[in-house]
Amino acid sequence: MMKIVGVAACTAGIAHTYIAREKLMKSAQLRGHQIHCETQGTIGVEHELTAEEIKTADVVILAIDVAITGMERFKGKKVVKVDTSTLIKNPIAFIQKVEKAIEKEDISHEKNV
Template structure:
């Protein structure tokens, strides 16, 4: 499964990067390809490319704030959750994504 997503917390610091890391590790353990963009106080990092977006089976938005360019995911299967959910339940979210994509 090809997963893309965005992580963004209120402060744009800790939870943003923790959520990204937890999702990346959980997806890798499950054998999935994942690319996660971060949006925060220092701007956008690891920006998703149009090719990555087009190829994605599902989008995970681990966000606590409004993000930039959300419309680029129109037409994709999307799961949106707070960063805290990802921090505590990344493996369960990967399983949920697998169910949705089936």
């Protein structure tokens, strides 16, 4: 089981942001992981990650199509970036790729899977 934190943000900050968050949350939970995921969009930050959630996370997943605020919070963490449409199309396969990368310790600090 991994502890995952994530951020979802799309260019419009509306539909894809929330769909990506939902798919990420559901697929991670189906695979037996703990996950907390915030959104950054037109109405600001929702479900904001706590410092403790970030500190104890094994990996940070950024399902983003735009630059986000607060990147400094993830300094020193394993970070995986994916665009929202890729995540939405096949979230389980994406989580499995992240699991394999973590298993092999194939993630340094920023990686596109």
